[in-house]
Amino acid sequence: MNEKLRSIINKTLLPVAALLIVLGVWYVVCESGSVPQFLLPSPQAVWQAFLKDRQLLMKHARVTLTETFIGLFFGIIIGFLSAVVMDRFSIVRKMLYPLIIITQTIPTVAIAPLLVLWLGYKMLPKIVLIVLIVFFPIAIGLLEGFQSVDADTVNLMRSMGAKRLQIFRIVKMPSALGHFFSGLKISVSYAVVGAVLAEWLGGTEGLGCYMTRVRKAYAYDKMFAVIILISVISLLMIWLTDMLQKSLMPWEKVNKKRRLPT
Amino acid sequence: MTALEVKNVTFSYDNVTPVLENINITLNKGELVCLLGVSGGGKTTLFNVIAGLNRPQQGQVLLNGEDITGSTGKISYMLQKDMLLPFRTVVDNVALPLILRGVPKRRARQTAGSHFAQFGIEGTQKQYPAELSGGMRQRAAMLRTYLFSGEAALLDEPFSALDTLTKSEMHRWYLRVMDEIKLSTIFITHDIDEAILLSDRIYLLGGKPGTITDEIVIREPKPRQEDFNLTEDFLRYKKLIISKIR
Numbered sequence: 001m002n003e004k005l006r007s008i009i010n011k012t013l014l015p016v017a018a019l020l021i022v023l024g025v026w027y028v029v030c031e032s033g034s035v036p037q038f039l040l041p042s043p044q045a046v047w048q049a050f051l052k053d054r055q056l057l058m059k060h061a062r063v064t065l066t067e068t069f070i071g072l073f074f075g076i077i078i079g080f081l082s083a084v085v086m087d088r089f090s091i092v093r094k095m096l097y098p099l100i101i102i103t104q105t106i107p108t109v110a111i112a113p114l115l116v117l118w119l120g121y122k123m124l125p126k127i128v129l130i131v132l133i134v135f136f137p138i139a140i141g142l143l144e145g146f147q148s149v150d151a152d153t154v155n156l157m158r159s160m161g162a163k164r165l166q167i168f169r170i171v172k173m174p175s176a177l178g179h180f181f182s183g184l185k186i187s188v189s190y191a192v193v194g195a196v197l198a199e200w201l202g203g204t205e206g207l208g209c210y211m212t213r214v215r216k217a218y219a220y221d222k223m224f225a226v227i228i229l230i231s232v233i234s235l236l237m238i239w240l241t242d243m244l245q246k247s248l249m250p251w252e253k254v255n256k257k258r259r260l261p262t
Numbered sequence: 263m264t265a266l267e268v269k270n271v272t273f274s275y276d277n278v279t280p281v282l283e284n285i286n287i288t289l290n291k292g293e294l295v296c297l298l299g300v301s302g303g304g305k306t307t308l309f310n311v312i313a314g315l316n317r318p319q320q321g322q323v324l325l326n327g328e329d330i331t332g333s334t335g336k337i338s339y340m341l342q343k344d345m346l347l348p349f350r351t352v353v354d355n356v357a358l359p360l361i362l363r364g365v366p367k368r369r370a371r372q373t374a375g376s377h378f379a380q381f382g383i384e385g386t387q388k389q390y391p392a393e394l395s396g397g398m399r400q401r402a403a404m405l406r407t408y409l410f411s412g413e414a415a416l417l418d419e420p421f422s423a424l425d426t427l428t429k430s431e432m433h434r435w436y437l438r439v440m441d442e443i444k445l446s447t448i449f450i451t452h453d454i455d456e457a458i459l460l461s462d463r464i465y466l467l468g469g470k471p472g473t474i475t476d477e478i479v480i481r482e483p484k485p486r487q488e489d490f491n492l493t494e495d496f497l498r499y500k501k502l503i504i505s506k507i508r
Contacts, residue, residue, distance in 0.1 A: 160335060
């Protein structure tokens with residue numbers, strides 16, 4: 001019980017307290033009038049802007065989320081397939097791995113306008129950008145997971161007469177799940193940001209477009225509202241990934257609690 | 263009745279320097295034979311050949327008279343590391359050889375579960391390996407080995423990672439279980455006491471390349487008497503082996 005209480009304090013109470021302090025300082029600064037309202041809107045102004053525009057925000061959020069999920073879906077599939085191929089054929093790995101690393105050094109901000117130019121103002125360039133962002137952490141994470149499998153374990157499975165596909169399904173895939181989820185957590189948060197970024201550069205729908213419009217109108221209260229909304233969406237996505245991981249990897253709970261020497 | 267026969271096996275990784283030369287081993291049904299030798303003497307390589315993971319340049323491996331040289335899945339194999347998969351429950355780990363053979367999951371679990379009491383791991387079915395002690399995990403690994411093949415088993419220093427007390431408890435447990443399941447076994451160890459305590463016969467593997475230098479028969483009743491390892495007889499065997507190793 002005592003331990004549980006401590007865990008609640010550490011994991012919930014302390015971060016919430018920090019958040020409240022930040023909000024409090026923000027509130028006091030705005031109320032005291034030391035910063036003009038049009039530069040930094042107070043927390044209530046942001047909240048009211050959110051309430052006033054909530055239908056519009058939800059409409060745009062739906063578009064952004066659709067792009068994010070479609071992009072995530074294809075990004076994960078492509079990432080998974082390339083990790084499997086790179087794991088199976090070392091020549092492919094040696095050829096592709098450096099190439100993949102190089103593509104990651106190109107800033108997303110630089111590719112986004114090109115994609116819009118090539119693929120138009122609809123959803124496609126946004127989805128392609130998300131796929132590009134998502135693909136990398138998934139592919140690299142999974143590949144590392146596949147390669148980290150203990151050679152003796154694979155030998156034992158082989159001695160039991162296991163086929164390559166069985167070894168993949170029974171040993172490699174579950175071993176790589178942890179790596180996969182580490183990659184996925186990075187991917188989901190970047191995916192939302194990537195969608196917004198692509199929307200800045202062109203299009204008529206999505207939170208990014210909304211953001212561009214309110215910025216041009218100098219409506220900073222709405223600007224803050226949409227920024228916070230994007231953060232909340234990202235956090236929710238990470239939380240969902242976490243939940244998914246916990247339900248797919250029930251052994252992690254036990255293994256974390258008790259690591260006995262082998 | 264001969265269960266397993268290794269005939270004139272010569273093996274080399276690079277076709278130039280042989281690691282094993284002209285190895286001959288026979289394992290009778292229900293017998294427990296020890297392979298005793300220094301580390302790096304090719305014991306594990308020999309096991310890989312017998313298990314079919316490495317194909318010898320010369321010689322044959324026969325199981326019940328059938329040539330199984332270079333084919334896996336016939337003889338079970340257990341290493342010092344228990345190698346239970348951390349993401350499978352104990353029963354799913356143990357049932358793995360059955361599942362690989364195509365037995366439906368539910369039946370495989372049932373068959374595996376029915377041996378848990380005999381192997382002294384009753385009640386651990388739904389736990390994960392990390393929740394078990396080292397000794398219990400070795401027992402589970404042992405059961406997995408047995409379910410893999412009841413014909414013949416190769417154990418590569420299965421108890422060497424355990425502490426002394428757990429080890430002697432495991433020895434008693436092992437002899438009792440073996441007495442019940444009568445699994446023909448070749449057992450690798452570098453521990454002379456363990457070899458005398460457990461086996462019916464001991465092969466000494468030595469030299470470079472590895473050859474069988476000697477064979478010692480332990481003529482003692484099984485199960486061993488209590489405190490066998492403190493008797494004069496035990497010491498005589500030990501002196502004999504030490505003199506032969508030198």
